[in-house]
Amino acid sequence: MSAIVLALTAGAVVGLALGALGGGGSVLAVPALIYLLGFTPAAATTASLVIVSATSLTALYAHARTGIVRWRAGALFAAAGLLPAAAAGALSAWLPQPILTGAFAAVAALAAVNMLRPRHAHAHEPTSSVRPSRAAGTGAGLGALTGLLGVGGGFLAVPALVTVLGFEMRAAVGTSLLVISTNSLASLATRGSTAGGIDWTLVGPFTGAAILGAWDGKRLAAKAGGTWLQRAFAAVLLAVAAFMLVDALT
Numbered sequence: 001m002s003a004i005v006l007a008l009t010a011g012a013v014v015g016l017a018l019g020a021l022g023g024g025g026s027v028l029a030v031p032a033l034i035y036l037l038g039f040t041p042a043a044a045t046t047a048s049l050v051i052v053s054a055t056s057l058t059a060l061y062a063h064a065r066t067g068i069v070r071w072r073a074g075a076l077f078a079a080a081g082l083l084p085a086a087a088a089g090a091l092s093a094w095l096p097q098p099i100l101t102g103a104f105a106a107v108a109a110l111a112a113v114n115m116l117r118p119r120h121a122h123a124h125e126p127t128s129s130v131r132p133s134r135a136a137g138t139g140a141g142l143g144a145l146t147g148l149l150g151v152g153g154g155f156l157a158v159p160a161l162v163t164v165l166g167f168e169m170r171a172a173v174g175t176s177l178l179v180i181s182t183n184s185l186a187s188l189a190t191r192g193s194t195a196g197g198i199d200w201t202l203v204g205p206f207t208g209a210a211i212l213g214a215w216d217g218k219r220l221a222a223k224a225g226g227t228w229l230q231r232a233f234a235a236v237l238l239a240v241a242a243f244m245l246v247d248a249l250t
Contacts, residue, residue: 003037003038003202004201004202004205006032006036006037007036007037007202007203007205007206007209008205008206008208008209009209010028010029010032010033010036010037010206010209011051011205011206011207011208011209011210011213012209012210012212012213013028013032013213014028014029014032014051014052014055014206014210014213015055015059015209015210015211015212015213015214015215015216015217016213016214016216016217016220017217017236018052018055018056018059018177018180018210018213018214018217019059019062019213019214019215019216019217019218019219019220020173020217020218020220021158021173021217021232021233027104027108027236027237027240028236028240029044029047029048029051029052029206029210030044030045030048030104031240031243031244033047033048033206037199037202037206039198039199040097041097041100041101042092042093042097042100043198045092045100045149045191046188046191046198047198047203047206049184049187049188049191050188050198050203050207051203051206051207051210052180052184052210053181053184053185053188054207054210054211055207055210055211055213055214056177056180056181056184056214057177057181058211058214058215059177059214059215059217059218060174060177060178060181062214062215062218063173063174063177063218064174066174066222068170068171068173068174068175069171069174069175069177069178070167070171070174070175071175071178073135073161073165073167073175074175074176074178074179075178076135076136076139077135077136077138077139077142077157077161077175077178077179078139078178078179078181078182078183079136079139079182080135080136080137080138080139080140080143081139081140081141081142081143081144081146081179081182081183081186082143082182082183082186083140083143083186084140084141084143084144084147085143085144085146085147085183085186085187086147086186086187086189086190087144087147087190088143088144088145088146088147088148088187089146089147089148089186089187089188089189089190089191090147090190091147091148092147092148092149092191093191095148098248100148100149101244101247101248102244102245102248102249103148103149104149104244105240105241105242105243105244105245105248106241106245107145107149107156108237108238108240108241108244109237109238109241109242109245111156111159111237112233112234112235112237112238112241113234113238116231116234117163134164134165135165138160138164138165139179142156142157142160142179142183143183143186146183146184146186146187147183147186147187147190157172157175157176157179157180158172158173158176158233161175161176
């Protein structure tokens with residue numbers, strides 16, 4: 001199978017995940033770029049931010065039209081993560097690649113386990129009861145992980161919005177796209193040194209297919225229940241985390 005076909009296929013899957021789940025794009029894009037298209041981990045994390053930035057902005061527009069995006073809490077989340085994302089993005093260039101791969105796998109696995117836990121009572125609190133300090137603190141932590149691991153942060157933002165801030169699943173999916181877009185763009189601003197390893201002839205088709213897939217993902221999210229989305233999200237994260245952890249240790 002040619003590299004272009006692989007890029008188009010992987011891009012469609014990434015877009016579907018972002019549109020339907022509000023996250024998972026980077027956690028799928030990074031291993032696809034490394035293991036299918038031959039990118040180095042450093043170049044893959046930078047390329048994934050380009051792909052996920054464009055795709056998440058498209059998916060955010062689609063979700064915003066339905067009125068499910070919680071702009072106030074999402075903006076606070078995103079703003080708190082800007083500086084941590086930029087600082088961690090600069091730091092990531094100095095870390096060995098096996099450490100980045102292992103950290104990526106560990107964070108993905110923790111997020112999956114968190115999504116599979118039963119919801120506590122506070123997961124159904126009205127969003128108006130969310131404390132700004134809690135939203136800002138969680139957003140800053142997500143921003144740092146975004147910059148360090150080259151991910152949009154949606155696979156962590158969705159469970160955080162559900163379990164920490166009390167969002168219902170569909171609102172968390174839509175709002176997480178605002179966080180993903182902002183954190184990805186902030187992290188990209190500090191990654192100029194790794195842009196030289198990007199093959200734009202593959203990243204372009206990958207991005208285009210991801211954008212188209214995001215629209216289909218949004219339609220899927222409108223039909224599927226929140227519990228199904230959570231379980232599907234967690235299953236994908238666990239599979240990817242296991243594969244990357246084995247690779248980092250061998």
